[in-house]
Amino acid sequence: MEELIVITHPEMLPGEAGMINQLLAHGLTRLHVRKPESTAPELRALLKQIDPQFCERIALHQHHALAGEFGITGLHFTETNRLSQSLETLEALKSSGNMLSTSLHDPADLEQLSHCFDYAFLGPVFDSISKKNYKAVLANGFRLERFNFPGKLIALGGIDGTKLDLVASLGFDGVAVLGAIWMNTANTLAEFRVLASALAARPGLKPGGRGIGTGPRLKPGVGGEDSLLRYAAAEAEYPQAKVLDCPQFQPADQEQKYKSGLVDKLHFISNETSNMSHIDSIRLALEAGCQWIQLRVKNRPEDEVLPIAREAKQLCDSYGARLIINDFPRVALAVEAHGLHLGLTDMPVPEARALAGEKIVIGGTANTWEDIVRRVHEGADYIGLGPFRFTNTKQNLSPILGIGGYQTFIHRMRQAGHSTPIIAIGGITLHDIGNLREAGIHGVAMSAALIGATDPQNTYHQIQQALC
Numbered sequence: 001m002e003e004l005i006v007i008t009h010p011e012m013l014p015g016e017a018g019m020i021n022q023l024l025a026h027g028l029t030r031l032h033v034r035k036p037e038s039t040a041p042e043l044r045a046l047l048k049q050i051d052p053q054f055c056e057r058i059a060l061h062q063h064h065a066l067a068g069e070f071g072i073t074g075l076h077f078t079e080t081n082r083l084s085q086s087l088e089t090l091e092a093l094k095s096s097g098n099m100l101s102t103s104l105h106d107p108a109d110l111e112q113l114s115h116c117f118d119y120a121f122l123g124p125v126f127d128s129i130s131k132k133n134y135k136a137v138l139a140n141g142f143r144l145e146r147f148n149f150p151g152k153l154i155a156l157g158g159i160d161g162t163k164l165d166l167v168a169s170l171g172f173d174g175v176a177v178l179g180a181i182w183m184n185t186a187n188t189l190a191e192f193r194v195l196a197s198a199l200a201a202r203p204g205l206k207p208g209g210r211g212i213g214t215g216p217r218l219k220p221g222v223g224g225e226d227s228l229l230r231y232a233a234a235e236a237e238y239p240q241a242k243v244l245d246c247p248q249f250q251p252a253d254q255e256q257k258y259k260s261g262l263v264d265k266l267h268f269i270s271n272e273t274s275n276m277s278h279i280d281s282i283r284l285a286l287e288a289g290c291q292w293i294q295l296r297v298k299n300r301p302e303d304e305v306l307p308i309a310r311e312a313k314q315l316c317d318s319y320g321a322r323l324i325i326n327d328f329p330r331v332a333l334a335v336e337a338h339g340l341h342l343g344l345t346d347m348p349v350p351e352a353r354a355l356a357g358e359k360i361v362i363g364g365t366a367n368t369w370e371d372i373v374r375r376v377h378e379g380a381d382y383i384g385l386g387p388f389r390f391t392n393t394k395q396n397l398s399p400i401l402g403i404g405g406y407q408t409f410i411h412r413m414r415q416a417g418h419s420t421p422i423i424a425i426g427g428i429t430l431h432d433i434g435n436l437r438e439a440g441i442h443g444v445a446m447s448a449a450l451i452g453a454t455d456p457q458n459t460y461h462q463i464q465q466a467l468c
């Protein structure tokens with residue numbers, strides 16, 4: 001079983017295009033845009049915000065007439081819609097290069113299903129997570145009968161990470177998920193990563209099999225056994241994608257694997273200038289697509305930081321993004337931030353954990369090998385390692401590490417069996433990311449490179465691509 005398809009939330013969500021771009025940038029190979037109530041202009045407005053390079057991985061459920069405008073070739077037919085199509089129409093769509101899919105609720109309908117369809121959703125397989133009255137239709141003891149249908153069969157309905165083995169044992173080629181991804185929009189990307197890595201880790205996954213979607217395939221163990229999750233791409237299919245090792249995903253270290261999935265690869269660090277407030281900078285980053293925002297207010301007392309943090313939280317929520325508070329554990333707690341970042345002279349991680357609880361993500365700064373070991377032992381969820389180079393964004397910088405510092409420390413961490421995700425920080429630009437990724441970092445934290453970009457949205461997309 002190899003396919004992981006995400007279906008959009010039926011309603012338009014705030015910040016949805018940003019979340020969709022992130023899922024696609026992180027390796028999602030097939031996205032079904034299903035907005036049953038949307039008008040064509042509303043759908044067009046959403047599609048316009050999706051990075052054009054991803055449109056080949058999209059299938060439309062409604063307003064098929066918009067497909068050509070965006071270079072979309074995936075057309076999905078609901079059951080009712082399918083039954084009203086003539087075979088000639090389907091054949092014409094197929095022969096003009098479209099990829100067709102449909103939904104079935106009765107497995108027996110597979111016997112009659114037109115071979116024009118490349119794949120079919122069948123379900124609900126389980127009671128739906130997101131739709132209350134959408135109950136499983138498959139009988140107990142069900143096993144998939146394909147009849148002569150040559151396409152792929154995708155299980156739909158109530159699927160989350162715990163159901164993958166069962167779905168595979170029923171004979172499906174993949175899963176389509178909705179509720180598991182969109183129920184909590186603060187966790188969309190993390191949920192996708194957990195599902196993708198769970199799917200990639202399953203035995204029996206056909207490595208490199210040509211799937212429904214184009215773009216990087218998620219598959220385990222390419223070129224070595226130590227890597228559980230890799231974004232791999234057949235160059236012919238997706239020339240921009242690189243085959244990357246994600247050393248954080250160690251099979252022996254499931255907890256750390258889970259943690260890595262919960263820490264974004266791009267951290268935006270807020271800043272203020274004479275003509276831009278922290279909130280302005282955060283808005284800029286969110287509009288560009290950033291989903292992980294650190295509020296870093298320096299030289300102001302806690303009672304002044306709190307109202308800024310409240311506003312930042314509201315803003316991040318409206319974009320489905322996560323807010324991390326720098327330096328102020330009590331503020332992080334008060335605004336129910338997703339995370340907290342602590343410096344070397346701030347409160348120790350275990351103390352902050354006791355104060356803010358188990359759920360909050362806690363990151364800690366490191367500049368030396370001793371700092372790294374301390375952060376690992378403190379149980380930090382990630383380590384902000386830097387500075388990479390000189391930057392005007394922070395005063396009193398610690399000694400600069402350069403690329404050599406990252407190479408040395410990450411090599412040492414691997415030798416010592418430490419797999420806490422490393423976030424590089426300090427004067428980082430788009431052009432540094434390739435080398436830093438090769439050194440083994442999990443992600444980057446950036447401020448000036450995004451705030452000062454002439455086209456922050458384009459810069460954001462390029463950064464995401466470099467991080468994949």
Ligand SMILES: Cc1ncc(COP(=O)(O)OP(=O)(O)O)c(N)n1
Binds near residue numbers: 269342
């Ligand atoms: C992701 C990330 N890494 C490191 C830092 C630096 O934090 P700190 O050492 O506390 O310095 P200040 O940012 O408080 O000046 C960070 N903020 N984020």
Ligand SMILES: Cc1ncsc1CCOP(=O)(O)O
Binds near residue numbers: 296425445
């Ligand atoms: C907070 C922080 N800690 C080390 S460098 C730095 C600033 C990062 O901002 P920029 O990306 O503009 O250098």
Ligand SMILES: [Mg+2]
Binds near residue numbers: 326341342343346
């Ligand atoms: Mg700090």
